[in-house]
Amino acid sequence: MKNHYLLSRLLVSTIVLTVFVFPIYAGAVIKMQVTVDATEMPKKLLHSKISLNLSGDSTSLLYPKWIPGIHAPKGPIENLGGFEVEDRSGKPVRWERDWAELYRFFVFTDKAEKQYDVSMTYICNQQSVNSSGIDSYGTADLGIISWNTNVVYPEGIPVRDIMVDLKLILPKGWDFGSALPFDKKQGDTIFFKTVTLEELIDMPLIAAEYFRTVKIASTDLADYYIHLAAHDESSLDVNDSIFAPLENLVKEGELLFSRTHFKSYHFLLVLSDQINGLGVEHRNSSLNNDAADGLKKLEKKNTSLSALLAHEFPHAWCGKYRRPAGMDTPDFISNKNTDLLWFYEGLDQYIGNVLEARSGLGTEEYFKEDVASAIEYLKNRKGRSWRSLRDTQVSSYLLRQSSASWTTLRRNQDYYDEGAMIWMEFDARIRNATNGEKSLDDFCAVIFGSGDPDALTNPITLDEIISTLSSFADEPWEELINERVNNPHDDLNLQVLDKIGYAISTTDKKSDQLKYSENRYKFKNFYEALGFSIRDNGTVYDIVIGSLADKAGLYSGVEIIGVNGKKFSLEQLEKAVKNSTEKGKITLLFALDDNLKEVVIEYNKGLQYFTIVPVEGKPDRLKEIIAPRAEKE
Secondary structure, eight states: OOOOGGGOOOOOOOEEEEEESSSSOOOOOEEEEEEOOOOTGTTTEEEEEEEEEEESSSSEEEOOOOOTTOSSSOGGGGEEEEEEEETTTSSOOOOEETTTTTEEEEEOOOOOEEEEEEEEEEEEOOOOOEEEEEEOOEESSSEEEEEGGGGEEETTTTTEEEEEEEEHHHHHHHEEEEEEEEEETTTTTEEEEEHHHHHHOOOOOEESSSSEEEEEEOOSEEEEEEEEESSGGGGGGOOOOGGGGHHHHHHHHHHHHSSSSSSEEEEEEEEOTTTOOOEEEEEEEEEHHHHHHTTTTSSSSOOHHHHHHHHHHHHGGTTTTTOOOOGOOOSSOOOOOOOHHHHHIIHHHHHHHHHHHTTSSSSSHHHHHHHHHHHHHHHHHGGGSSSHHHHHHHHHHHHTOSSSSSHHHHHHOOTTTHHHHHHHHHHHHHHTHHHTSOOHHOOOOOHHHHHHTTTTOOOOOHHHHHHHHHHTTTOOOOHHHIIISSOOOOSOOOOOHHHTTTEEEEEEEHHHHHHHHHHHHHHHEETTTTTEEEEEEEEEEEEEEEHHHEEEEOOTEEEEEEEOOOOOHHHHHHHHHTHHHHHOOOEEEETTTTTTEEEEEESSSOOEEEEEEOOSSSHHHHHHTTSSSSSTO
């Protein structure tokens, strides 16, 4: 999922599944027939009917728990609104939930009876904690189907060995987009080709009355499409030329990874002001959303949408095909070892930023500004003194829940940005050791170009990562990884700056990247000046420990209501900081529980912003890193 932890809603359908289950699994292929009736979208209820052939006097069915891409045991089971079992005569059959594992249902069957129906109701549009992108949502004119919300499956059978035949009935006049391959469409009914249950869960579907599909590229390796779902025609009314940077993106991706493991890739994009936070990777698709007018903004470089698409696309290789071995499990119930998220998400974060710049979705200057922004953010995470980067990985889903206070002590999912910094350092080390003849591009070509491309996954281990890095440069890779990932530190390691030929500096000029972020998220950044960031409602969001603001008694959650004797506004506070060069101080009035408190902060440096600058005489590795390759081929 997407960076900075800022990454949704839609659907109703009726599903009929037939599962042929054997009492003892012996490697046989299990078959499911799935019929989805999606004609009742406005009711925001998802009904499913699952017909199973069972034997014995009891069996257990599992609801998907660990959904790939979420890194958490957070399948939205709390949104179930019904679970009933009947035999084929309609007689109710007793079931019980496993008290020790709430995603397991015990069904008490009759030895003489073989066929049973499980009826489920899923309540849509109730986004669960940590489950954004794996819920199902429905509105009057568009919908998203995440298949994990409405499927149970027999325990003990690998999901790669459960085959699914799928049929979908759409509301009249609707169209759809998905990576799911389909045989034919008859009216409003689509017949899909057979896939495994694992593949089905990994291939969500979007549909809408206002829908558009654009083929953005066709190469020797694959075809690439973007599917657009919206509430009205105006959101889709753009010229095809707007997709040119996406064509560059997929071509740059092919050059970086040396090959594809798919014949087609599908960007699924929902354009809606009613939906938030969709950004989920899949093996040959990604599920994303933006505002109703988001597509039109794509022609502007460095947008949140361009960053999102550039991040999720390389996940098809990094995280999905080359998945950390501890996260490659045979079902959706087994716990996943998220110990290598600095590879899964950190390397992808770095690659996504690089590809965004190389493709023209972003600019060189913005890339440098983003590096500076990430370093500024990370260097203020004082929680690193007790919590290693590894701990942010293994406790990943706990950190997806935002903290209202002292997030700098708690840390966030820092394996995204800090992981990206590690991989940038490794990239620069290889370039420096080989005088620029080799780079992380060569590492990626080997790592992601190995194994059977037709396999669903090709699990990767730390040993393979280290051995492959060692084949390009004689560096203490294992020691570096252990130090960067496994140990807590008082301060952020900034060797990356030296390796790329840059140094820390400050400026009174606000970067375009910061201007964009402040405008979009309604806050102001005063980290380098006073030591905090603040929302437009006056609430201090984050504070730098040891800063002037910290020493003055401010902390996360405090509400500033006055600045230099005037009512608070972001503009008023920014003006006061700017004018501090003349006044030498800033007076703040803030609410402390039921009390008001006024403090005077002695400060005279004006507006100050963190930046990085190239070091004279050193190679500018950043410029090399983001140089387009497609133009050179």
